[in-house]
Amino acid sequence: MNDSAAALRRRTRDFALRNIRLVRSLPKTEEARTIGRQLLRSGTSIGANHRAAARGRSRAEFVAKLGIVLEEADETVYWLELLAESGIVPAKRLQDITREATELVKIFSASRRTLRD
16 A cells, blocks of 8 residues: 555544544434434545445446545535534534545545546
8 A cells, every 4th residue: 555545544534533523522412413323424434435445356346436435525525514504513613524524525536537537
């Protein structure tokens, strides 16, 4: 594994951990629990699916799995936006994690586009 792949692996794991901590801190309302479960699922899935993509047996399989990573990252952005826009969590508190999720979307989108071309 090269340095950039290892760095991305660490980055997605750290992102998953940030999502876990965020979900733990959400209010104990039904809305927060529902969105929190979705956020937890998608936010932790990014790293897991990225690892699975790295084990792809072919370029086509790698690209397909990278598509799943991209979908999960984009879904995570959605849940973070929903937490902020609904007022469950102050938008300012979510700025950094939303920025990181958006950057992950951009990284995986560019990677997938490059591999498909």
